[in-house]
Amino acid sequence: MDTSQLIQTVLIYALPVLFSITIHEAAHGYVARYFGDHTASMLGRITLNPLKHIDPVGTILMPLLLYFATSGAFLFGYAKPVPVNFGNLRHPKRDMVWVALAGPLSNLLQALLWLALFIVLLGLGIDERFFVEMARAGVLVNLVMWAFNLFPLPPLDGGRILVGLLPYRMAYPISRVEPYGFFIVMALVISGIVGSYWLRPLMKISHEFLSLLLRPLMLLFS
Secondary structure: OOHHHHHHHHHHHHHHHHHHHHHHHHHHHHHHHHOOOOHHHHOOOOOOOHHHOOOHHHHHHHHHHHHHHOOOOOOOOOOOOOOOOHHHOOOHHHHHHHHHHHHHHHHHHHHHHHHHHHHHHHHOOOOOHHHHHHHHHHHHHHHHHHHHHOOOOOOOHHHHHHHHHOOHHHHHHHHOOHHHHHHHHHHHHHOOHHHHHHHHHHHHHHHHHHHHHOHHHHHHOO
């Protein structure tokens, strides 16, 4: 990939990525505050300022290195997690489910909005590649964020949701995995297990669901 094409790709994905990680992390903090934990609020992390959520290594360096190393075939990154003290929640085990779910749900909503924009652009005959590809990237980025974060292994949101839903005797051993969970997930990602058996199937189902919700909009512009 030449330099000009790389720059264009970065610009197309920049806004969707910044929105996806910023709103995702802010959603965790906002819902945590709603249920009684003000940790993120006191640290200024309930904000739409992306600079508060960007991790220099996880958000910038790692995705760029992986992009060049794999010629764009594999990308992964992360933001600074919003601090949540689950002990401050009014009903810790129950409320942690909503706090964890808030981030992925914010991505699903963003994917819906980007898909609506994509439909409107095409419906109005606006074929400017930059804007059409940005809308397409917005759908893709947020569906990846939605599906990947729901993988049921701590420290991912899906793991915390699972811990919150299971009875204590089943939840406790799963919660003990959290210190090693990141490395386990990375191994499963690199081996292709997460992509083949979780990410792509869930993204496909989710895209079909969003398309069904936006069917009236599609018919309006058909």
